[in-house]
Amino acid sequence: MSPDVIVIGAGAIGTSIAFQLAKAGLKVMVFERGRVGGEATGASAGMIQLNPDRGTPPAYAALSTESARLFSALAAELLERTGIDIGYRRAPLLHVTLDEAEEARLRGHRAWQLDHGMTVGWLDGAAALDLEPALNPAVRAALLYQDHYQVLPRALAQALARAATDLGAVVREGAAVDRLLTQGDRVIGVALGSETIRSAETVAANGAWASAWAEALHTPIPVRPVRGQMVGLSTTATPLRHAISSSSGYILTKADGSTIVGTTVEEVGFDARPTTAGVAGLLALAPRLAPRLADATVSGAWAGLRPGTPDGLPLLGRPPGWGGIVVAAGHFREGILLTPITAELVLDLLARRRPRLALDVFDPGRFRIRAA
Numbered sequence: 270m271s272p273d274v275i276v277i278g279a280g281a282i283g284t285s286i287a288f289q290l291a292k293a294g295l296k297v298m299v300f301e302r303g304r305v306g307g308e309a310t311g312a313s314a315g316m317i318q319l320n321p322d323r324g325t326p327p328a329y330a331a332l333s334t335e336s337a338r339l340f341s342a343l344a345a346e347l348l349e350r351t352g353i354d355i356g357y358r359r360a361p362l363l364h365v366t367l368d369e370a371e372e373a374r375l376r377g378h379r380a381w382q383l384d385h386g387m388t389v390g391w392l393d394g395a396a397a398l399d400l401e402p403a404l405n406p407a408v409r410a411a412l413l414y415q416d417h418y419q420v421l422p423r424a425l426a427q428a429l430a431r432a433a434t435d436l437g438a439v440v441r442e443g444a445a446v447d448r449l450l451t452q453g454d455r456v457i458g459v460a461l462g463s464e465t466i467r468s469a470e471t472v473a474a475n476g477a478w479a480s481a482w483a484e485a486l487h488t489p490i491p492v493r494p495v496r497g498q499m500v501g502l503s504t505t506a507t508p509l510r511h512a513i514s515s516s517s518g519y520i521l522t523k524a525d526g527s528t529i530v531g532t533t534v535e536e537v538g539f540d541a542r543p544t545t546a547g548v549a550g551l552l553a554l555a556p557r558l559a560p561r562l563a564d565a566t567v568s569g570a571w572a573g574l575r576p577g578t579p580d581g582l583p584l585l586g587r588p589p590g591w592g593g594i595v596v597a598a599g600h601f602r603e604g605i606l607l608t609p610i611t612a613e614l615v616l617d618l619l620a621r622r623r624p625r626l627a628l629d630v631f632d633p634g635r636f637r638i639r640a641a
């Protein structure tokens with residue numbers, strides 16, 4: 270039987286959409302070229318952080334705030350439905366600086382955030398060390414974000430896929446969609462090799478690969494891969510009490526006990542392999558932020574391709590002039606944070622309800638308008 274909705278891609282975004290649609294009673298079929306959560310999602314640090322600045326569009330700030338709010342209930346629901354703990358934990362963040370010029374910039378950033386209703390503390394070096402004794406004693410100052418959280422991103426995607434499957438969705442791994450099937454101005458399904466599957470709606474949630482549909486839809490979908498490398502460390506030392514970030518990267522202890530160090534931001538096309546230079550930079554960063562990590566052992570290195578867009582905002586909505594398709598891609602560096610709200614908004618669109626948040630700035634047609 271034909272599904273009501275086909276979802277292309279089973280990262281955090283696609284699985285979250287599949288879960289919400291299945292919960293709403295729709296027949297959903299998900300096609301994933303590799304494994305559930307096997308690309309950007311599985312590579313991610315899984316931080317659920319709000320860190321707007323003066324350049325953040327208000328609609329994006331509203332989107333992230335609402336998504337962060339939805340996480341706690343989602344984590345509890347997934348645990349109850351699937352028994353999978355997605356590692357949703359409070360992970361207070363210390364954003365540190367060892368540099369005088371950077372200290373002045375952080376003061377300005379904090380003033381702006383306080384003016385915009387955020388709770389962010391200021392610590393001098395001694396106070397920061399008191400709070401997180403693992404820090405480099407040369408720390409000059411730190412911003413403290415008490416209300417930041419984290420998840421285990423691969424577990425998040427796996428739990429969402431399981432919950433969707435339990436509700437009747439079909440998730441096919443190792444199944445690459447080659448083409449969209451179109452009829453007039455509608456997408457009517459997808460093709461995988463010689464196999465065709467029809468559906469009333471298709472959701473393109475294939476992350477960094479979403480530009481593949483631009484030609485069929487005669488619409489620019491300028492989502493590009495932006496590589497991020499990560500290193501995993503094992504240590505018997507006391508876990509870090511905080512996630513620690515700096516202008517050069519971050520370290521944090523995950524709910525499974527691992528410590529991860531990230532990350533790079535590289536425009537190297539569809540190449541998700543870690544490199545000597547990338548890994549060396551991260552290995553140097555870890556003991557600079559927390560000297561005791563010099564004794565940690567290296568447990569792994571990996572990389573993922575973030576779905577970047579020209580304006581840094583996701584594409585969420587129907588491509589101009591098309592029915593039967595919704596694009597939900599381009600979540601760049603915050604796709605884990607944006608997982609819950611993206612699915613709720615896609616459900617609103619497919620149910621032809623007014624979306625609960627304004628979507629104009631995320632309109633997938635905005636690049637065509639600019640080009641014209």
Ligand SMILES: Cc1cc2nc3c(=O)[nH]c(=O)nc-3n(C[C@H](O)[C@H](O)[C@H](O)COP(=O)(O)OP(=O)(O)OC[C@H]3O[C@@H](n4cnc5c(N)ncnc54)[C@H](O)[C@@H]3O)c2cc1C
Nearest residue numbers: 278280282302309310314316446476497573603604605606
């Ligand atoms: C190193 C790193 C650290 C990060 N840290 C954070 C963080 O701390 N917090 C945060 O919020 N975000 C973070 N991100 C960003 C976040 O990981 C991404 O924004 C998010 O995972 C995007 O999810 P997605 O489902 O759109 O993409 P993906 O997880 O890449 O999923 C897309 C899926 O589509 C599949 N696919 C592609 N083409 C096809 C096709 N033709 N047919 C079938 N399937 C297809 C792929 O195989 C893939 O599994 C980080 C990213 C990286 C790389």
